Amino acid sequence: MNGPFDLIVIGGGVNGAGIARDAAGRGGKVLLLEAGDLARGTSSASTKLVHGGLRYLEYYEFALVREALLERERLWRIAPHIVRPMRFVLPVEPGMRPRWKLRAGLALYDALAIGGSLPGTRSIRFDRHPAGAPLKPGPVRGLEYSDCWVDDARLVVLTAKDAAKRGATILTRTRATAARREGGLWTVETSAGSFTGAALVNAGGPAADAVAQLAGTETAYHIRPVRGSHIVMSKLFDHPFAYIFQLPDTRICFAIPWEDDFTLIGTTDADHTGPLDHVHAGEAEIAYLCEAASRYFAKALKPSDVVWTYAGVRALVDDGSGRPEAATRGYRLPLSEPGEGAPLLGVYGGKITSHRHLAEEAVDKLAQRLPALASPAWTASEPLPGGDFPHDRQADLVADLQRDYAFLSQRDAQRIGRAYGTLARVWLGAAQVWDDLGRRFGAGLSEAEVEYLKAKEWAQTAEDVLWRRTKLGMHMSDAEQSALAEFMGG
Incomplete structure (x- = not known):
């Protein structure tokens, strides 16, 4: 038996990783258990946005939008x-x-973001704006506003990496099979043995209800699993702007420049009733997104034009809303009563943008029962690994990499800088030419990078590398991907 830990977290998505990071940074002895790879589900299947949630204003979720806008800046x-x-x-x-x-909605959006440093909303005419070129003749007027893009899977991995740096134990591919209170502690049975902890966090995301059953508990909240699907096309435009389109059914659709060569289009909102492993976009959802984008783009889009799809199940709080898109994007953090024994905290709902604040609130709650976590909150200003440079100087970091590693193309330097930040130099080392980095797998992926991902970021398979730690699977041939899989043993 291993332990005791102060805190055992079940679930290696963004919320679980965030709670592990926060608690470890306060001095707690933390164990994070993930049945698969980090960010294997919902947390790598988002629309890749850090945003306030403009459409949530229609549902009067002003506090949620304000919190998300503050977190966007942080x-x-x-x-x-x-x-x-x-x-x-x-x-x-x-x-x-x-x-x-x-x-009026965007004016409120800007007002709720007061103190932020992103530029505000402005009116535009599409006959005078570069974003007008790929659109059908029709809408002449529009609005332009700010939000942020994020590499969602890397956000999870780097959050877990920081937790580990602060003493947390991160066990991937370690499934929890049972949990019970005994002797004033939680005992968690896993595929790697038994672990004990003073408190347990259920951060199972869309599987939170199943984790609660595993622990033999019942809560006042339940998960409404809502599937969000996305499609990827060869790029539909050359400018850097993203689109947000209104649709006749009152939903919205994004079209976002992605991975240099592609356009990402999403998302759908559909209640999900199937298994949570290997979630896929359905044919109807693919057709819906093609039709939605074709309402606006001059190029008619067909399912046969789609080069890749992905889907994830959002773990929304079941608040009784009729339409899935109307379900709250807020979260609930129920904590068991002291009389029940060792604390159990459930995580229901939430979104990538608010994960840091959710984690802080969760650990604050646990700290009331666990003296080991009584230190002040700290995550709002402490950079994630590789992020220790001014927030508006990303271009300078990329330029410095290209200067110091002259064999990198501008595209390679940009990808590496945006993925690793200041930690890129850890695995680039003293390399002077590509051969210094070992075997080349294609699309700028080297043996040195793969070994770093295996040693420092829990990557075990080619899928971990190509679709979560990077998105180089979009740029590599089947033969190149197979060669990497053979190199990694699966």
Whole structure:
């Protein structure tokens, strides 16, 4: 039996990693258990945005939007390598929300972000704006506003990496099979043995109800699993702006420049009733997204044009909403009563943008029962690994990498800088030419990078490397991907 730990966290998504990081930084002895790879589910299947949630204003979730906008700024500052500002354009179309309503909503959005450093909203004309070129003739007027893009899976990995740096034990591919209170502690049975801890956190995401059952507990909250699907096309435009489109069913759709060569389009909101492993975009969802984007782009998009799809199940709080898109994006953190024995904290709901604040609130709650966590909150200003440079100097970091490693193309330097920040030099080392980094697998992926990901970021398979630690699977041939899988043993 291993332990006792102060805190055992079940779930290696963004919320579980965030709680482990916060608690470890306060001096707690923390164990994080993840049945698969870090960010293997919902946390690598988002729309890749750090945003306030403009459409949540329609549901009067003003506090949620305010919190998310504050967190947008904080995440940009503590992770400037993986978070970057992006300007969004919103066409005004007859029959949809009127311009005055959109302008008022964005004015409120900007006001709720007071103190932030991103530029505010402005009115545009598409016949004078670069974002107008790929669109159908039609909407002439629009609005342009700010939000941020994030590498979602790397956010999870780097959060876990910081937790480990502060003393947390991170065990991936270690499934919890049972949990019970005994002797004033939690005992958690896993595929790697038994562990004991003073408190248990259920950060199972869409599987939170199953984790609660595993622990033999019942809570006042339950998960409403809502599937969000995305499609990827060869790039539809050359400018850096993202689009947010209004749809006749009142939903919205994003079209975002992605991975240099592609356009990412999403998302859907559909109640999910199937298994949580290997979630896929359905044919109807793919067709829906093609049709949604084709309403605006001059190029008619068909399912046959789709080069990749992905889908994830959001762990929303089941608040009884009729339509899945109307379900709250807020979160609940129920803590068991003292009379029940060792504390159990549940995590229900939440979103990537608010994960740091959620984790801080969760650990604050636990600290009331666990003296080991009684230190002050600290994560709001402490950079994630590789993010220890000014938040508005990402371009300088990339330029410095290209200067010091002249064999890197601008594209390679940008990818590496945006993924690793200041830690890129750890595995680039004293390399003077590509051969100094060992075997080349394609798309700029080297043996040195793969070995770093295995040793420092828990990567065990080619899928871990190509689809979570990087997105180089989008740029590599089947033969190149197979060669990497053979090199990594699976």
